[in-house]
Amino acid sequence: MTADLIGLIVGTLLTLMVLSYILGDNPLYRLALHLLVGVTVGYGVAVTVVTVLQMTLPALRGNSADRVGVAIPLILGILLLFKGFPRWAALGNFSTAFLVGVGAAVAIGGALLGTILPQTAAVGSIGTWLQQGLSGLVNGLLTAFGTICALLAFAFADPQKAPLRYIWKGSVGLLGQIGRWFLLAAFGAAFGIALTASLTVLVGRIYAVVMNIQQLLAWWGG
Amino acid sequence: MIYCPKCGTANRQGSKFCNECGSPLPATGLRCPTCGALNPVGNVYCDRCNTRLIPPGPSQPPEGEKPQRPAPIKGISLPSVPLEETARDRFSELQDFAAEAGGKGVAEEEIGPLELPSWLTGVEPASPGETIVPEEPSPLLEAPDWLQEVIGPVEPSVPGELTPAAEVPDWLRGLEAPAAPIAPEEAAPAAEVPAAEVPDWLRGLEAPAAPIVPEEAAPAAEVPAAEVPDWLRGLESPAAPIVPEEAAPAAEVPAAEVPDWLRGLESPAAPIAPEEAPPAAEMPDWLKELAGPTPPEGTPAGPPPFTFEEPSPPPVPSQEIAPPLPPGEISDWLRGLEPVPPEGPSERVPPVILDVSPRAAPVEQATVPPLVLEEEEEALPATGVELPDWLKVLEGEQPAAPPADFGGLVPAEIPEWLRAMQPREEVAVVEEPVESEGLLAGLRGLLPIGSGLDMPVTAKPVLPQGPSPATVARAELLQGLLSRPLVIPRAVPRETRRQSGWMVVRLLVGLALIAAIIAPMVVRLPFFGQPAAPGADMLFTMVGQLPPNTPVLVAWEYGPAEAEEMDRVAGPLIDHLLRQQARLVLVSTRMEGPASAEALLASRLADTQERLQRIANLGYVPGQAAGVREVIGSLDSRTEASTGLPAAQIEAMAGVRSVADVGMVVVLAAQPDDLRIWVEQVSTVAPGLPIVGALSARAELLGAPYISAGQIRGAISGLVGGAVYERQLDTGRGREYEYYLTSLGLAQWATAALAVLGALIFVFGGRKR
Numbered sequence: 001m002t003a004d005l006i007g008l009i010v011g012t013l014l015t016l017m018v019l020s021y022i023l024g025d026n027p028l029y030r031l032a033l034h035l036l037v038g039v040t041v042g043y044g045v046a047v048t049v050v051t052v053l054q055m056t057l058p059a060l061r062g063n064s065a066d067r068v069g070v071a072i073p074l075i076l077g078i079l080l081l082f083k084g085f086p087r088w089a090a091l092g093n094f095s096t097a098f099l100v101g102v103g104a105a106v107a108i109g110g111a112l113l114g115t116i117l118p119q120t121a122a123v124g125s126i127g128t129w130l131q132q133g134l135s136g137l138v139n140g141l142l143t144a145f146g147t148i149c150a151l152l153a154f155a156f157a158d159p160q161k162a163p164l165r166y167i168w169k170g171s172v173g174l175l176g177q178i179g180r181w182f183l184l185a186a187f188g189a190a191f192g193i194a195l196t197a198s199l200t201v202l203v204g205r206i207y208a209v210v211m212n213i214q215q216l217l218a219w220w221g222g
Numbered sequence: 223m224i225y226c227p228k229c230g231t232a233n234r235q236g237s238k239f240c241n242e243c244g245s246p247l248p249a250t251g252l253r254c255p256t257c258g259a260l261n262p263v264g265n266v267y268c269d270r271c272n273t274r275l276i277p278p279g280p281s282q283p284p285e286g287e288k289p290q291r292p293a294p295i296k297g298i299s300l301p302s303v304p305l306e307e308t309a310r311d312r313f314s315e316l317q318d319f320a321a322e323a324g325g326k327g328v329a330e331e332e333i334g335p336l337e338l339p340s341w342l343t344g345v346e347p348a349s350p351g352e353t354i355v356p357e358e359p360s361p362l363l364e365a366p367d368w369l370q371e372v373i374g375p376v377e378p379s380v381p382g383e384l385t386p387a388a389e390v391p392d393w394l395r396g397l398e399a400p401a402a403p404i405a406p407e408e409a410a411p412a413a414e415v416p417a418a419e420v421p422d423w424l425r426g427l428e429a430p431a432a433p434i435v436p437e438e439a440a441p442a443a444e445v446p447a448a449e450v451p452d453w454l455r456g457l458e459s460p461a462a463p464i465v466p467e468e469a470a471p472a473a474e475v476p477a478a479e480v481p482d483w484l485r486g487l488e489s490p491a492a493p494i495a496p497e498e499a500p501p502a503a504e505m506p507d508w509l510k511e512l513a514g515p516t517p518p519e520g521t522p523a524g525p526p527p528f529t530f531e532e533p534s535p536p537p538v539p540s541q542e543i544a545p546p547l548p549p550g551e552i553s554d555w556l557r558g559l560e561p562v563p564p565e566g567p568s569e570r571v572p573p574v575i576l577d578v579s580p581r582a583a584p585v586e587q588a589t590v591p592p593l594v595l596e597e598e599e600e601a602l603p604a605t606g607v608e609l610p611d612w613l614k615v616l617e618g619e620q621p622a623a624p625p626a627d628f629g630g631l632v633p634a635e636i637p638e639w640l641r642a643m644q645p646r647e648e649v650a651v652v653e654e655p656v657e658s659e660g661l662l663a664g665l666r667g668l669l670p671i672g673s674g675l676d677m678p679v680t681a682k683p684v685l686p687q688g689p690s691p692a693t694v695a696r697a698e699l700l701q702g703l704l705s706r707p708l709v710i711p712r713a714v715p716r717e718t719r720r721q722s723g724w725m726v727v728r729l730l731v732g733l734a735l736i737a738a739i740i741a742p743m744v745v746r747l748p749f750f751g752q753p754a755a756p757g758a759d760m761l762f763t764m765v766g767q768l769p770p771n772t773p774v775l776v777a778w779e780y781g782p783a784e785a786e787e788m789d790r791v792a793g794p795l796i797d798h799l800l801r802q803q804a805r806l807v808l809v810s811t812r813m814e815g816p817a818s819a820e821a822l823l824a825s826r827l828a829d830t831q832e833r834l835q836r837i838a839n840l841g842y843v844p845g846q847a848a849g850v851r852e853v854i855g856s857l858d859s860r861t862e863a864s865t866g867l868p869a870a871q872i873e874a875m876a877g878v879r880s881v882a883d884v885g886m887v888v889v890l891a892a893q894p895d896d897l898r899i900w901v902e903q904v905s906t907v908a909p910g911l912p913i914v915g916a917l918s919a920r921a922e923l924l925g926a927p928y929i930s931a932g933q934i935r936g937a938i939s940g941l942v943g944g945a946v947y948e949r950q951l952d953t954g955r956g957r958e959y960e961y962y963l964t965s966l967g968l969a970q971w972a973t974a975a976l977a978v979l980g981a982l983i984f985v986f987g988g989r990k991r
Contacts, residue, residue, distance in 0.1 A: 005822040016772070019732075022728055022729055022732035023725060023729060024725055024728065024729070024732075034809055036368075039824065040814075041815065043813065043817075044635055044813045047814075047816075047817075048813070048842075048844075049351065049815045049843045050843065051816075051841045051863060052842075054866075055841075055866070102848050103845070103848050106847045106848045106851045106903070107847045109904075109906060110847055110851070110899070110902030110903050110906050111902055113386075113902070113905065113906045114330075114902025114903065114904075114905040114906050114933075115898065115901070115902055118933055119927055119928075119930050119931055121931075122927070122931030122932070123932060126488065133527050139930075140930075143930070155731025179684060186923075189923065190923060192397050193919045193920050193922065193923060194920060195970075195973065196919045196966070196970065197784075197787060197918060197919045197920050197940075197965055198941070199788060199969040199970060199973065200787040200919065200940070200941055200962075201783075201784075201786045201787060201951065201960055202735065202739065202969065203739050203786075203965045203969060204785075204790075204962070205786060206736060206739045206745070206965075207739075207961070207962070207965070208786075210743060
């Protein structure tokens, strides 16, 4: 019995144990769930040790530049461990501040230059729409219209004076209602995509189980 | 200035509390008998109700009255209250007067002891060379004992001076029983009292119209100044009369027997008729001497003879002194005081003695004298030299009042024993609490005392004798509940049916989905046509245009959980890249990413040497966006995960130091955020670098705007995209993709059918079903 065969058997059994949830909560499902969580955590720790520590600490034996480049993150990481001790938790604030500050700066810069500005420029470029033909134009107009309506759907305040109130209700209020339909369609599409992804996983798992059983039967038959 | 009765500190006029010790200071003012308002000294009428505060001026004395030399009544004086400013001067003047009178002995020689009432005789100390011969046994045997004690040892007196017990006036009866309440009906009507019974000397006292002549201008030849005591001069002054604050109630003394001016003191509202002025002839000689100088005739009725505001120089007795009156003209009440005519019934109360009233007697509002001086604390210093020993004992110790300049007024003196008999209001001084802590320490009465603090220290809580029946009942009920055996409630059968029903429904749904998924494996079902993926063609073109040996950065952002889908999406793209001889540099921000990459690549590239030439797995990059930013800037500084060698030593990493050295970035993302992070960071660091993607169906929504904007040059998503790309690539896995797509399509239709069926059941069957 080879390791691949053991892998097939274990994989098949674990898949069936998870699928037993169709009948409700049961010990087999719980056992598979606990195994998944435990293996995931163990794998994460192993990856961290092997990928980060084992590949980083040897640099301390290098030149001074390598030592500084490794020592500073190492010290910050050690200080972060003090967060587990309330009396010394303040020592970890330096590491936390460094992480939050650097992460926020990188994320904000990337979002600004990589998403906001390009997307804003793309929405305004009618030429891009026309390059894709009529469908592109309709798609672009629909995207722009849907974006505006979706934004107006969150305009909850309205003027109280009579003339302006009626104008507001007739324009912003109406567009906001349309925007809510756009949001409804977007949420429905997201749900459909999530359902499709789940069904895809289910299809793959059932396909894997069938293939494994065929292999086991082939091995059993010799 | 107001001197503190406790510490003697001088305080400003109007102060209520001592600046030194905080003790309450006596207030000075005239209290209105009608409304009770406190008026400043000098007010004739009340500021609030316009009631006259000072009695009107007395009637003029009759002409021809000889001014009598005042009898030196020692140890007793007319009721008056001095001002604190002039108390010291009064004291000194009284001392001078006492020395003068005692040295010359004029008063004693002219008046003689027989002219004094017996009780006053007893009060007066006998001169050394003078012997008082009692004519008759003292009628004081019939007097009450307390009065005998007040008077002192009974002097032998003439029998004719005996006063029958029935003739004891009411006010003396009041003295006899100080605690007895005095009924107001005892007061006689004012109309019944003849005005003629008022002695002249009292008229002299009430004559405010007497011209005030400076002492230097007074004719000393007729009336020697030494014969008139200074304190009586003070009484004659035209200023406002000084009356003790609380005099005897009018109900005790018949008002008709009181002189008019004194009646005016008692009841200011009562008009004083001039015709009721008593004739001066009815005054006895000894009283005339007591009365002092008579004001001249025609003196208009003016203000009272005493004043507090402006002390005037002591008035000089008038040159016309009222002649002594025959004993028969003396009023009855004065006869009782007169020692010579013993038969005179002393039913009238001299107003001078009005103050000698029981202290504890209740004072009614109607009996309050009209003029009340709010100064009880200041006492005139007593002339101890003139007091007998027994009175000195009664007098007690007095605080030494500072002598004050009274402007010539003779300070009146109230003996201590007489003042002690004055009825006075019992003012309850509530000792307010003193702050002992904080900034307000030392101040009084800042915070109210809580009710809890008012509880006596000795108070003890009263515990109930036993539990109430209701408590016992509750305790028994609780005990019964606790002693009851624990019974686990069984599941309701209806719930069981519902759970089993739900299980059946779930089982049916699961079986339907499994059947829909397995059916294409058994039977080939051409239900679905060829899939279409618009972005697949562009992606296929771009990858196909890559020159051989081009380094490609692959972001492997999915794990085993998404591998069933992502392997079918990313597999064709990886196969295409390997077919194009591209060198793959693998990086992942997920821990399971490198393992998933190794699993896929193991099935694609089994040769280890070729793998090292074509693939460099840089492993897991922590830090999300920061990690991506860091790794794309220094790809060669990392370590290859499968071999443990530095990335720079890997052949696949040749010439690759950063993201700028690669020809394409491929993002294999199952989560939308991973795609966004890679697009943002790569677009920021290398804007022109082409980015392509193989996305899951979930990440397709987020990737669409980037694809439309051109930030992602080409992408495939989901099983459909993978199937389309596989069909274009034609790696021999087309049947597998066909099965996947058919099974997925059937499963989606089954799901939709089950959802519609459930909705129909809910709509037509009701919520319970």
